[in-house]
Amino acid sequence: MMFLKYAGYRLLTMLLTLGVVSILVFAIINLPPGDYLSNQIAELRATGQAEGVAKAEFLRTEYALDRPLWMQYLIWIGAAPGPQGFSGMLQGDFGWSFEFDQPVSEIVGDALWLTVLVNLAAVLFVYVVALPLGVLAAAKSETWVDYSAAFIGYLGLATPNFLLALMLFYYGNKYMGLPIGGLMAPEFEGEPMSPAKVQSILIHLIVPTFVIGTSGAAAMMQRLRANMLDELSKPYVETAKAKGMAPARLMAKYPLRMAFNPFVADIGNLLPAMVSGSVLVSVVLGLQTIGPALLAALKSQDQFLAGFVLMFVALLTLIGTMISDLLLVLLDPRIRYGAREG
Amino acid sequence: MTPLLDVADLSIGFGTAQPVVQRVSFSVRPGETLALVGESGSGKTLTCRSVLRILPGSAQLRSGSIRFGREGAVQDLLSLPERKMRSIRGNHISMIFQEPMRSLSPLHRIGNQVTEVLKLHRSKSGSDARKQVLETFEQVGFADPERVFRAYPFELSGGMRQRAMIAMAMVAKPDLLIADEPTTALDVTTQAQVLGLIKDLQRATGMAVILVTHDLGVVANMAEKVVVMNKGRVMESGPAAAVLSAPQHGYTRRLIAAAPMIPQVAAPSAPQMHDDLILDMQGVSKTYQMRGGAWKAPVHVHACIDVNLSLPRGRTLAVVGESGSGKTTCARIALGAEKPDAGSRVLFRGKGSDAPLPVHAMDRAQRTQFQRSAQMVFQDPYSSLSPRMRIQEALTEPMEIHGLGTRADRREKAAEMLRWVGLSPDMLGRFPHAFSGGQRQRLSIARALTLDPQLLVCDEPTSALDVSVQDQILTLLEDIQARMGLSYLFISHDLAVVSRIADEVAVMRQGVIVEQAPPDTLFYSPQHPYTKALIAAQPEPDLSRPIDLALVARGAGAPATWPEMFRFVGTDAPALTEVSPGHQVRCHV
Known part of the structure; x- marks a missing residue:
């Protein structure tokens, strides 16, 4: 009951935050002078292409870019009627990409869930790799196990992602026949889902997951190791030892459980870091995520596309933070009961 | 009567330095209370931890033997394989620590942490174990054992947590309880009650107690035998009455002289008035x-x-x-x-x-x-x-x-x-x-x-x-x-x-x-x-x-x-x- 109440409360604050973020995103996109269309109109005028100007002028009124900014904002989020009545984010209409001359939803449609897929895979990779390595490094601290885990970790942190990507593509292709670039074989693009397509996507996912996840996993491993070492020196570990517990069970039940908190709290930070970190990787690896689209949109002031992508990243961040907050409440009674000390 | 625990010639050191515990010997008989007294750095804590072999990783046992057990079943704890040692810890010998605030895991319910002892040593779980734990809770003086069973450590006061620690140490009915400064972190009235509790439990179960403390007042109230340690060596040992009333060693005498006491006043003098505040x-x-x-x-x-x-x-x-x-x-x-x-x-x-x-x-x-x-x-x-x-x-x-x-x-x-x-x-x-x-x-x-x-x-x-x-x-x-x-x-x-x-x-x-x-x-x-x-x-x-x-x-x-x-x-x-x-x-x- 307490938990549901808290979850409701968190959901409410999340929606409020999302509202504030939307204002910020809109303001920042509109900070540079002019917009995509007025830039284009000026360019067309200069080259004397009158029919293009007419189309651009039409789009300007169609998407309400001639109205005051605050009005544009309200129309964009769907809180005020635009030229087509209420038709904004709230109604599921994400606007028009001028750069690609397509509705935003069509451009990002496939890329959206591929982005989620790539990043979830990377997050999973981070946790699956960091958890055992970090615990092992702490349990066997200052032995060769610890040192080699640290070495691999620092290597992962220090290697630039694009370099890692190129190396993995080369060697992966040479020795294991892994595909180079993309998230699926070209023949499946735009095709409906089929077992063959799923398989193709999974094989293509291997290298990107590794590339995007490595540095995160290395950092997380080091953090978990440090947390574990802190916990291992606490008196309650000694109590458990004096009870006669075997080392492995003891480790899993007490210190690991404590060291888990920061681990879980990181979910919120990890998601956005991966999404924004994977923008460049996506461009280098030719992944069909929304990363490349975001880069293009920001460069050409394609405001609806950029706005949508930024809002999407913000939503991911907020969901991540909410998941980690709720998990922490489930994991840690001290948070659950609002105690001040422990 | 043969001793339950016999520590002989024990030396512990770190690295290549001089040993910090040097040739310490003492013994405890069943049902007896031995106080290990000393100031910080005297080696008393290392000595008592070596009995359970829970010393810090860098400590080395340089010499000595620790023999434990009732007649006919005496084992040398220092040469016992680790697996066998685990069945001694918490089962035959249990320990309570100085800081009840930090010696319990903050994320697990008290009931869970105490029941674990029975799970480990008696292969008991479920309602059977729960019943025994609740009984022990009642023994250590919890008015509402059910509530404590469900509680997390942070929901209890310092004295209650120490009671929970004692319950955890007592639930498997050990032969020997080692209490390392069990009341130092507690308020003085709580200390009195916890000491009284340990004494009662000892009387009821007949277990032996090693009480590690710096406080001679606690010794006087609890112990039958005293070992005074300083800088890793035993200075003096013997029956509590003899050591406290007629200390032989200069160090013991200094320790007793330094212990603050509430004076017994014959007649108070009249109060003086002051107006320069x-x-x-x-x-x-x-x-x-x-x-x-x-x-x-x-x-x-x-x-x-x-x-x-x-x-x-x-x-x-x-x-x-x-x-x-x-x-x-x-x-x-x-x-x-x-x-x-x-x-x-x-x-x-x-x-x-x-x-x-x-x-x-x-x-x-x-x-x-x-x-x-x-x-x-x-x-x-x-x-x-x-x-x-x-x-x-x-x-x-x-x-x-x-x-x-x-x-x-x-x-x-x-x-x-x-x-x-x-x-x-x-x-x-x-x-x-x-x-x-x-x-x-x-x-x-x-x-x-x-x-x-x-x-x-x-x-x-x-x-x-x-x-x-x-x-x-x-x-x-x-x-x-x-x-x-x-x-x-x-x-x-x-x-x-x-x-x-x-x-x-x-x-x-x-x-x-x-x-x-x-x-x-x-x-x-x-x-x-x-x-x-x-x-x-x-x-x-x-x-x-x-x-x-x-x-x-x-x-x-x-x-x-x-x-x-x-x-x-x-x-x-x-x-x-x-x-x-x-x-x-x-x-x-």
Whole structure:
């Protein structure tokens, strides 16, 4: 009951935050002078292409870019009627990409869930790799196990992602026949889902997951190791030892459980870091995520596309933070009961 | 009778250095209580941990044997394989630790942590184990075992947590219980009750106990046999009565002499009246507002309620109380570090000729002057000196802040202060880590003195120190007061310490002063049940004065459980009444 109440409360604050973020995103996109269309109109005028100007002028009124900014904002989020009545984010209409001359939803449609897929895979990779390595490094601290885990970790942190990507593509292709670039074989693009397509996507996912996840996993491993070492020196570990517990069970039940908190709290930070970190990787690896689209949109002031992508990243961040907050409440009674000390 | 545990010739060391435990031998018979006594660094903790083989990883057992077991089934614990050792730990030998706050996992319910012992050693679980754990909870004195079973450690007070620890140690009915400073972190009335509990349980189960402690008073109340350790060696051992009443070794004698005792007063002298007050607190209250949850109203906590304290110039006023009594809040308010509620009045008079100034309504110049005149000595000498500052910097910094003297003057003053506190001026270039706990406390006293203050607020200045060092620091404080005419506001939880240094004692409980008198009067005829409980709970290194648990129980509870004459609920306390000249008691008349 307490938990549901808290979850409701968190959901409410999340929606409020999302509202504030939307204002910020809109303001920042509109900070540079002019917009995509007025830039284009000026360019067309200069080259004397009158029919293009007419189309651009039409789009300007169609998407309400001639109205005051605050009005544009309200129309964009769907809180005020635009030229087509209420038709904004709230109604599921994400606007028009001028750069690609397509509705935003069509451009990002496939890329959206591929982005989620790539990043979830990377997050999973981070946790699956960091958890055992970090615990092992702490349990066997200052032995060769610890040192080699640290070495691999620092290597992962220090290697630039694009370099890692190129190396993995080369060697992966040479020795294991892994595909180079993309998230699926070209023949499946735009095709409906089929077992063959799923398989193709999974094989293509291997290298990107590794590339995007490595540095995160290395950092997380080091953090978990440090947390574990802190916990291992606490008196309650000694109590458990004096009870006669075997080392492995003891480790899993007490210190690991404590060291888990920061681990879980990181979910919120990890998601956005991966999404924004994977923008460049996506461009280098030719992944069909929304990363490349975001880069293009920001460069050409394609405001609806950029706005949508930024809002999407913000939503991911907020969901991540909410998941980690709720998990922490489930994991840690001290948070659950609002105690001040422990 | 053959011993249950026989430790012979035990040596433990780290690295290549000299061993820190050297050729220690002792034995414990079934049902017997052995006290391992020593100050910090004596090796007593390492010795008792080596019995369970839970030493830190870098410690090496250099020599010796530890034989444990009833007749016919004796095992050498040091050569036992680790797997077999695990079935001894928590099963035949169990242990309780010093800090009940940190010795329980904060994320697991008490019931879970205690039941685990049965799961490990009796392969019991479910309702069977639960039943046995609840029985043990009842044995250790929990009024509502079911609630404790479900509770998390942070929901229990320090004394309750230590009871839970004891329950955990007792649930498998061990033959030997090792208690490592089990009551050091507890308030004195709680300590008395926990010690009483251990004794009762021992009587009921017939287990043997090794009690590791620095407090000879605890030894006198608990032990049949004593082993006195110093710097890793056994100084003296024997029956408690013999060691305490006729100590043979010089070290034991010094230890007993240094142990603070509440004096037995024949007849109190008449109180003196003073009108030159350096500090005058009238009607001081402090209410904290705790933030509520998202939908909850904030909670008000009354840290102190209508406190009146006056400190005559050149005198020592002690405020005594257990944790949460509001004594530290009073000190902070007196120093202007905390703002009291409206209507409180705190006056400070720097010199006898000055007009008294309100501490909480001073202008800038007055405030600067006040901060020079009133200084503080903190409880923990290990964290009150910055580890990155040389002693010279630490001692000259206050003068620099107040812009006093030239560089050379300040250095000269710092050197002089070091001599005052019994340290040598050539230590000025060192860092704090080069000093022992007692020396560090001398340093913080020296630092407080550099500004030539008139008022020194001492917040538990000796409670982090060993008894012999505590004795030296108290002597130093007395010397300085005699030489400089300083006034002390002395905050402490220890009546024995206070009895030695104070001219006037105020006993606080839950934010109110319950009794106030000069120490002689207070110890001659304590009136309030809480004061009586405090005095009764004080462990004395004297076999003829055991802790009176009945007296402790009568006064140590909440104010609502006190005898009718003193009883009150919430903040609705009766007024302080003068029962004899200079002796005030909070009671209904």
